Amino acid sequence: MSSLFAKTIRSVAFAALVAGSILALPAAQAQQPTGIKRTDLQRHDLSAPGREAIQVRVDIEPGVAFPQHTHPGEEIIYVLAGTLEYDVEGKPPATLKAGDVLFIPAGTIHAAKNVGSVTASELATYIVEKEKPLLTLVK
Structure with a gap:
């Protein structure tokens, strides 16, 4: 596997993780009353x-x-x-x-x-x- 391909996969995985965390945050906060x-x-x-x-x-x-x-x-x-x-x-x-x-x-x-x-x-x-x-x- 090329170094560039591996870096691209890591970048995509990181972006998906960040996006998933951001999308999950409002749902978690909505379930937690003030x-x-x-x-x-x-x-x-x-x-x-x-x-x-x-x-x-x-x-x-x-x-x-x-x-x-x-x-x-x-x-x-x-x-x-x-x-x-x-x-x-x-x-x-x-x-x-x-x-x-x-x-x-x-x-x-x-x-x-x-x-x-x-x-x-x-x-x-x-x-x-x-x-x-x-x-x-x-x-």
């Missing part, structure tokens, strides 16, 4: 066929709410810091502080809001169906 930061921690297949476990840290600034949504499986929440109010379909609102936990059944509509004065954080563990979107906003 005042909310989601950090993917781990994702693993489970022994149950078609299921996976996903852990995510979610940081929510004071006064910010995460809108109503569902997941294609169960969500187990552990509040790491701050005070969060959860509105889970069919239940009265629950206010949780650091150290509190919450279980949300598969497909249940729910929302969360930081009702405290500091950034609140939760560890969300999902036991979900593979190949489905982790989160679906309710319209």
Whole structure:
């Protein structure tokens, strides 16, 4: 392979990588509401066929709410810091502080809001169906 051909291939590959990164950025930002930061921690297949476990840290600034949504499986929440109010379909609102936990059944509509004065954080563990979107906003 000639040196010129190799340089051309590298240049085209680099340009495609940069273009792909730029195009992906707006999509990622559109999924991340202002005042909310989601950090993917781990994702693993489970022994149950078609299921996976996903852990995510979610940081929510004071006064910010995460809108109503569902997941294609169960969500187990552990509040790491701050005070969060959860509105889970069919239940009265629950206010949780650091150290509190919450279980949300598969497909249940729910929302969360930081009702405290500091950034609140939760560890969300999902036991979900593979190949489905982790989160679906309710319209």
